[in-house]
Every structure is written in C-alpha cells, then in structure tokens.
Amino acid sequence: MTIATLGTLAILALFILAVVTAGLGVVAGARGSERVGESAVQGIHATFALAVFASALIVYAFLAGDYGIQYVQHTSDAAMPLLYKITAFWGGLDGSLLFWVLLLAMFSSFAIRNNRERHRSLIPWTVVVLAVIQAFFVGLLVFLKNPFEPFLLDIPQEGRGLNPLLQNAYMICHPPSLYVGYVSLAVPYAFGMAAMITGQVDSAWQRSVRRWVLVSWMFLGTGLVLGGLWAYEELGWGGYWAWDPVENAGLLPWLTATAFLHSVMIQERRGMLRVWNLVLVVVSFLLTIVGTFMTRSGVVQSVHAFGEDPKLAWAFGTFMAAIVVVSFALLIWRLPLLRSRNELESVLSREFAFLVNNWLFLMAALFVLVATLYPTVSEVIDPSDRVVIGPPFFNHYMRPIGLALLLLTGVGPLVAWRKTSKQALANQFRGPLFAGATGVAIPALAGITSPWGLACFGLCAFTFWTIVQEFYRGVLVRRRQRPQPVLDALLTLIVRARRRYGGYIVHLGIVLMFFGWAGNAYKVERKLQMRPGEIQALGKYEIRHDGLRVTEDWQKEMITATLSVLQDGHEVAELVPARWWYFQLPEQPTTEVSRYMTFGEDVYVSMQEVELASGWTQLSLFINPLVNWVWAGFAVMLMGAFVCIGGRKSQDVDDVDHA
Amino acid sequence: MALGIVHKASLGVLFAGAVAYLVTSDTGEGVLEYVYVDRVVDDAQSYADRTIKVHGTVVPGTVRQKRGSSGDYAFEIEKDGRRLAVHYTNMLPDTFQDGGEVVVTGKLVAGTFESDEMSAKCPSKYEEELKVAR
Numbered sequence: 001m002t003i004a005t006l007g008t009l010a011i012l013a014l015f016i017l018a019v020v021t022a023g024l025g026v027v028a029g030a031r032g033s034e035r036v037g038e039s040a041v042q043g044i045h046a047t048f049a050l051a052v053f054a055s056a057l058i059v060y061a062f063l064a065g066d067y068g069i070q071y072v073q074h075t076s077d078a079a080m081p082l083l084y085k086i087t088a089f090w091g092g093l094d095g096s097l098l099f100w101v102l103l104l105a106m107f108s109s110f111a112i113r114n115n116r117e118r119h120r121s122l123i124p125w126t127v128v129v130l131a132v133i134q135a136f137f138v139g140l141l142v143f144l145k146n147p148f149e150p151f152l153l154d155i156p157q158e159g160r161g162l163n164p165l166l167q168n169a170y171m172i173c174h175p176p177s178l179y180v181g182y183v184s185l186a187v188p189y190a191f192g193m194a195a196m197i198t199g200q201v202d203s204a205w206q207r208s209v210r211r212w213v214l215v216s217w218m219f220l221g222t223g224l225v226l227g228g229l230w231a232y233e234e235l236g237w238g239g240y241w242a243w244d245p246v247e248n249a250g251l252l253p254w255l256t257a258t259a260f261l262h263s264v265m266i267q268e269r270r271g272m273l274r275v276w277n278l279v280l281v282v283v284s285f286l287l288t289i290v291g292t293f294m295t296r297s298g299v300v301q302s303v304h305a306f307g308e309d310p311k312l313a314w315a316f317g318t319f320m321a322a323i324v325v326v327s328f329a330l331l332i333w334r335l336p337l338l339r340s341r342n343e344l345e346s347v348l349s350r351e352f353a354f355l356v357n358n359w360l361f362l363m364a365a366l367f368v369l370v371a372t373l374y375p376t377v378s379e380v381i382d383p384s385d386r387v388v389i390g391p392p393f394f395n396h397y398m399r400p401i402g403l404a405l406l407l408l409t410g411v412g413p414l415v416a417w418r419k420t421s422k423q424a425l426a427n428q429f430r431g432p433l434f435a436g437a438t439g440v441a442i443p444a445l446a447g448i449t450s451p452w453g454l455a456c457f458g459l460c461a462f463t464f465w466t467i468v469q470e471f472y473r474g475v476l477v478r479r480r481q482r483p484q485p486v487l488d489a490l491l492t493l494i495v496r497a498r499r500r501y502g503g504y505i506v507h508l509g510i511v512l513m514f515f516g517w518a519g520n521a522y523k524v525e526r527k528l529q530m531r532p533g534e535i536q537a538l539g540k541y542e543i544r545h546d547g548l549r550v551t552e553d554w555q556k557e558m559i560t561a562t563l564s565v566l567q568d569g570h571e572v573a574e575l576v577p578a579r580w581w582y583f584q585l586p587e588q589p590t591t592e593v594s595r596y597m598t599f600g601e602d603v604y605v606s607m608q609e610v611e612l613a614s615g616w617t618q619l620s621l622f623i624n625p626l627v628n629w630v631w632a633g634f635a636v637m638l639m640g641a642f643v644c645i646g647g648r649k650s651q652d653v654d655d656v657d658h659a
Numbered sequence: 660m661a662l663g664i665v666h667k668a669s670l671g672v673l674f675a676g677a678v679a680y681l682v683t684s685d686t687g688e689g690v691l692e693y694v695y696v697d698r699v700v701d702d703a704q705s706y707a708d709r710t711i712k713v714h715g716t717v718v719p720g721t722v723r724q725k726r727g728s729s730g731d732y733a734f735e736i737e738k739d740g741r742r743l744a745v746h747y748t749n750m751l752p753d754t755f756q757d758g759g760e761v762v763v764t765g766k767l768v769a770g771t772f773e774s775d776e777m778s779a780k781c782p783s784k785y786e787e788e789l790k791v792a793r
C-alpha cells in the first residue's frame with residue numbers, strides 16, 4: 001500500500017471516529033451514563049493517536065520525497081534542508097488543515113484528561129463539542145482537501161519547492177505558534193458550551209479554562225510577534241506591522257482573549273459579567289474560525305478565491321453560522337441562570353476600569369474585523385465598487401483605542417474594588433501623574449512634536465510608575481512584617497500572589513512595547529542610490545558604500561553590499577544588505593536586510609537593486625527609533641504570563657489582594 | 660447602589676463625543692478605490708486627479724528605467740487591450756516582473772498614472788504558483 005492510500009484511509013478513519021465520539025458523548029450526556037461517557041473519552045484519546053499517525057505519514061512522505069502525493073510535490077523539493085522538509089507539513093492549505101486537526105486532537109486529549117475528575121459532569125458535553133469541531137476539520141480533509149491526494153497520471157520526478165521567502169527561521173515558528181493559539185481556544189469554548197448545556201454555569205467551568213485561555217493568549221501573541229519579526233527582517237520595507245488581513249486574523253482572537261482574561265477576574269471577585277464572559281469565549285473561538293477561513297481560503301486578498309474554491313467557502317460559512325446560532329441560542333436559553341450577583345457601584349472602581357477595558361478591546365476587535373472584511377464584502381455586493389483599506393485608516397482609529405487601553409493599564413490597579421475614596425485617590429495618583437508629566441516634558445524638550453508620540457511617552461511613564469509603585473508598596477509591607485533584603489521581599493511578594501504580580505509584569509511588557517511604538521514618531525526614512533566609495537547622510541549618521549561582492553552556494557547566488565555606518569566620522573558598524581537569487585526561482589530575488597541594533601534605534605538597510613558592472617546600488621534606509629523595545633517588551637510580557645501560570649492549583653483560587 | 664443617571668449620561672456623552680471626534684477627523688486617507696486598468700482608461704475623466712489603486716498586467720517590454728535617479732521607471736499596464744502609461748517613482752518590489760500583475764497607487768495626471776507605491780502580485784505566503792525554472 002502506498003503512503004497516499006494509507007494516509008487517505010487514516011483520515012477517513014479519523015472522520016468516522018470523530019463522528020462516533022460525538023455521538024457517544026451525546027448519549028452519555030443525555031442519559032448520564034458513566035460507561036458510555038468512558039467510551040466517549042476513550043474516543044477522544046483514540047482520535048489523538050490516529051491524528052498523530054496521519055501526521056507522521058505526511059512527514060514521512062516529505063522526508064522520503066514521495067512526489068506522487070500532490071501536496072508533497074507542491075511544497076517541497078529534494079534540495080531543501082531537512083528542517084524545512086518537516087515544516088513543509090504546514091506550508092500549504094491541505095497540510096495546515098491536517099496540522100490543525102493534530103493540534104485539536106492533542107489539546108482535546110489533554111484537556112479531557114486534566115479535567116476528568118474535577119468537572120465530571122461537564123466532560124461528556126465537552127467531548128461532544130470538541131469532537132464536532134474535529135469532525136468538521138477532518139471532514140474538510142476527507143471531502144475537499146486531502147493532503148494525501150496522489151497524482152493519477154504523470155507522476156513528477158521532482159518537487160516544486162517551498163517559496164524562498166518562507167525558508168526562514170521565523171517561518172518555522174510563526175505559523176505553528178499562531179496555530180497553537182488558535183486551536184487551543186477551542187477548549188475554553190467547549191467547556192463554556194458544556195457549562196451552558198448542563199446548566200452548571202457557576203465558576204467551575206471558568207477555573208478549568210482560565211489557564212487555557214492564558215496559554216492560548218501567549219501563543220497567539222508569540223505568533224503575532226514572530227510574524228512581525230519575519231516581516232521586519234525578510235520583507236525589507238522597514239516595518240513589522242501593516243494591518244495585513246493575515247496579521248489581523250491573528251490579532252482578533254488575541255484582543256477578545258485579553259478582554260476575557262480581565263473580565264473573568266470581575267466574575268471571580270464580584271459575581272458580575274457572567275453572560276459577558278461566555279460571550280467572549282464564544283466570540284474568541286468564532287474569531288479563530290473566521291481567521292482560519294480568511295487566511296486559508298485567500299478570500300480577503302481577492303474575492304476570486306471564492307470562485308476558485310466555492311465549496312471550501314460554503315463549508316466554512318455554514319460552520320460559522322452554526323456556531324453563532326447554537327452558541328447564542330444556548331446563551332439566551334440560560335440567561336435566567338446567568339444573572340449578575342452585584343451591580344456596579346462607582347465609576348472610580350476597579351470593576352468599572354475593567355468594564356471599560358473590555359469595551360475597548362471588543363471595539364478594537366470589531367473595528368479590525370469590519371475594516372478587514374469591508375473591502376471583500378463590498379466587492380461581493382457590487383464588484384465594480386472595490387476599495388482598499390490601508391494602514392493609515394487602521395492607525396487613525398486604533399491609535400486612540402490603544403492609548404486609552406494603556407491609560408487603563410495604569411489606572412486599573414490604582415482604583416479599589418467597589419469604590420475608591422478621595423483620599424486614597426490622591427495618594428495613589430500623585431506619583432504616576434508626576435511621572436506622566438515628566439514623560440511628556442522630556443521628549444517635548446528633545447524636540448519631538450508629534451502629539452501622538454508625546455501622549456504615548458507620557459502614558460508610558462504614567463503607567464510605568466503605577467507598576468513601580470505597586471511593587472514598591474508591596475515590598476514595603478513585606479519588610480515591615482518581617483525585616484528582609486529587598487530582593488527576597490520582592491520575590492516572595494511575586495510568589496505569594498502570582499496572578500496579581502505576574503499581571504503587573506505583563507503590563508510592564510505592554511508599557512515597553514508602547515514605548516517602542518512611540519519611537520515611530522521620529523522615524524527617518526531615505527531612499528538612496530550609491531556607488532562604491534560614496535558617502536551619504538542619514539539622520540545623525542553617514543553611510544559609506546565600501547563595495548559589492550558576489551558569492552554562491554548550492555541554493556542561490558548572492559550579491560552583498562558592504563556599508564559602513566559612520567557617526568561623527570567614526571565607524572560604528574558595518575552593514576551587509578544583500579540580494580539573493582535562488583536557482584529555483586531566479587526571477588524573484590529576495591532582499592536580505594541588515595541592521596545595526598542599539599537600545600535607542602535600529603539603522604536598517606535593504607538593497608533594492610544592484611548593477612554589478614557600475615557598482616550602482618539602490619538602497620532603502622531607515623532609522624527606526626526604539627524598535628527593539630517592542631521585542632524586549634514582548635519578552636517581558638511572556639515572562640509575566642509564565643509567572644501567572646506557574647501557581648499551584650490550590651493557590652489560584654484567590655490571590656490575596658493586599659491593596 | 661447602582662450608578663446614577665447623571666453618571667451614565669455623562670459616560671454616554673463622553674463616549675459618543677470620542678467616537679464622533681474620531682469619525683470627523685478621519686481624512687479618508689488609507690481608504691482607496693481599487694479599479695482595473697480598463698475602467699480607468701474608459702472613464703479617465705472621473706478617475707483623474709485623485710488617489711486610487713489600479714490593477715493591471717505589465718505589458719512585456721515596456722519597462723524603461725531613467726538612469727542616474729533613484730527609482731524612476733516608466734512602463735505600461737493593461738487589461739483587455741486597454742493600456743495605461745505609468746510613471747513610477749520608487750523602488751520596485753522584489754516580486755515585480757515584466758509581464759506580471761501589479762497594483763499601483765497614485766493619481767492619473769494628464770493621461771499618465773503617477774505612482775510611488777506598488778505591490779506586485781506576490782505569491783501568497785503559503786500557497787505559491789511557482790513556475791519550474793530551469
């Protein structure tokens with residue numbers, strides 16, 4: 001039996017298994033039968049085993065160079081390094097769907113195993129929801145996009161290879177990271193649905209999913225940042241985020257998941273927003289499906305993709321509609337059980353700050369969704385009336401929303417639950433307000449005039465100071481209780497209330513990222529053409545062209561320019577932008593960026609064109625101020641998230657609120 | 660005790676004001692009409708002198724470069740036999756090809772499309788239609 005046949009049989013078996021598991025779950029849930037429930041759980045684990053088998057087969061096909069399988073032939077060739085052969089697994093549509101199935105099977109299996117004892121009654125329905133989602137994706141593989149589809153005639157001897165742009169380390173990590181984030185959000189959704197079906201809408205379901213959402217959130221964020229780094233280093237246009245539909249698709253569930261991580265705290269402490277939290281879980285999951293559809297079907301880039309693959313579009317459309325109808329019908333049915341236990345008492349309360357934070361996140365998500373889909377929808381309605389929505393439009397609306405969120409990041413921890421007294425208010429805000437004013441004054445004196453830039457610097461300083469103040473006060477309290485070194489006090493403080501201080505560390509990361517974005521206010525961009533020996537000015541630097549060299553390896557021919565970065569006449573760095581011509585795809589050379597990184601800025605250069613005979617070189621040069629703080633800030637954010645997750649189970653029932 | 664009516668009303672006003680300000684201060688920059696070459700050529704009048712995006716195929720052999728200046732090209736793009744002259748003043752993207760599909764952003768001025776922004780039909784990040792070279 002060929003791999004193609006075996007693989008096709010495997011996904012067919014997977015489909016049947018998923019459907020049967022869903023059926024068993026329904027029976028177990030409706031009759032309350034333990035034994036059937038046990039079989040359904042075994043079904044979930046078996047699905048995982050079978051998904052691993054199918055994935056192993058496709059990876060084997062790539063390694064063995066089985067070009068009789070269309071998908072393998074389309075996305076790999078014999079010359080590709082081993083690692084890229086393996087990652088070609090998710091390099092195209094069919095394989096990435098199988099990868100999705102593998103991840104979902106894995107997460108389902110883990111989630112069911114971890115929660116079986118604690119949330120026994122939710123399990124059968126959770127199994128049903130997960131198995132139905134699984135059946136949908138496996139169904140796509142079986143009926144529309146079989147990655148094992150063989151060539152029937154004229155089996156090619158060689159593979160077509162993976163686009164060189166994708167042969168990059170970030171591309172190995174970026175799609176799987178986004179995918180893990182996407183797929184893992186199915187688990188909270190399944191628990192939320194199970195809670196509504198069984199009527200056990202108290203906090204139990206949320207305790208089991210809070211960590212999941214946090215992990216999904218981390219992976220989504222990592223995927224987005226890696227995508228940004230890839231664009232920054234590989235595409236050569238000097239930026240990392242362009243509100244591209246594919247990027248937006250990853251951002252959408254990240255925004256709603258962030259909202260959920262905040263609002264779930266209000267539910268825990270005050271019993272409010274119970275409907276809202278369910279809505280956020282449903283919407284986050286829905287957005288992962290929307291995002292998968294948008295990016296995988298190509299619908300957003302061009303409506304014509306509908307025409308090319310109408311079945312896929314219909315399948316996704318029906319699935320999304322079913323999610324909306326079923327989820328919201330359940331929600332409306334269970335509304336009487338979901339009444340809030342408390343009411344908002346004051347605008348100067350943490351509840352209110354969280355509420356506004358939630359509105360803003362949801363508004364942001366809604367805005368990005370509408371702006372991303374608008375061109376497609378308008379074209380469907382009237383093909384002659386097509387528009388394109390570019391970054392300036394997104395920035396116009398998202399900048400103020402982002403800054404408002406940054407302000408809330410600072411304000412939230414300063415106000416107390418329920419109500420803040422005037423006295424406490426003055427005490428809490430004095431330091432941060434002073435810091436904020438300083439944060440505006442210093443860049444203004446340094447000559448920065450952009451109001452957005454100044455506002456961003458000011459809010460960064462404000463929020464930064466609120467975080468420092470929280471840590472400072474916490475350490476003070478600990479040292480008063482028991483004299484100890486500052487560092488000890490700080491560490492015990494964090495360990496004793498991981499979620500709280502982990503959250504502050506996440507906020508610190510956010511502040512650093514905004515600090516990095518503020519640098520855009522004084523970005524420098526120049527396009528130059530130079531010959532060897534020439535010197536040109538770039539901001540406070542001078543750039544000297546030191547010559548070109550041509551090299552070749554087994555995959556490509558490379559032309560590399562050597563440039564010196566001079567500051568006050570001294571050489572501070574050497575930049576080596578290059579253009580690579582892959583033999584496989586010579587008409588599309590790639591641009592290899594070179595940059596000189598410091599804490600203050602990047603000097604970033606990409607070579608657009610080059611003529612060897614005359615040495616004539618066209619360069620795009622940028623000074624990107626503070627850009628590295630964006631990456632550093634994200635690393636801090638991840639650290640904070642790890643701190644939040646790291647707590648023992650017994651501990652995270654309630655972190656003590658010292659304030 | 661719930662929030663008072665005054666609080667709610669002032670919050671509403673604040674929110675509405677913020678949204679209204681954002682919408683009125685939106686210059687429309689970033690939202691561009693997207694048309695194919697044939698429509699621009701057939702209806703040059705109505706498309707003249709405003710920023711639009713034009714989609715077409717580069718007519719093979721029409722690409723000329725002005726030497727000695729930084730990114731200054733002239734070429735023609737076409738669809739269904741309708742041709743439009745483009746004057747492009749920027750770096751060409753990596754994916755630009757003689758005979759390939761491009762989308763240029765700019766203004767139609769006196770019969771020539773003046774552009775400084777282009778995206779060339781790029782292989783989708785994942786699914787590429789590669790021609791087997793060699």
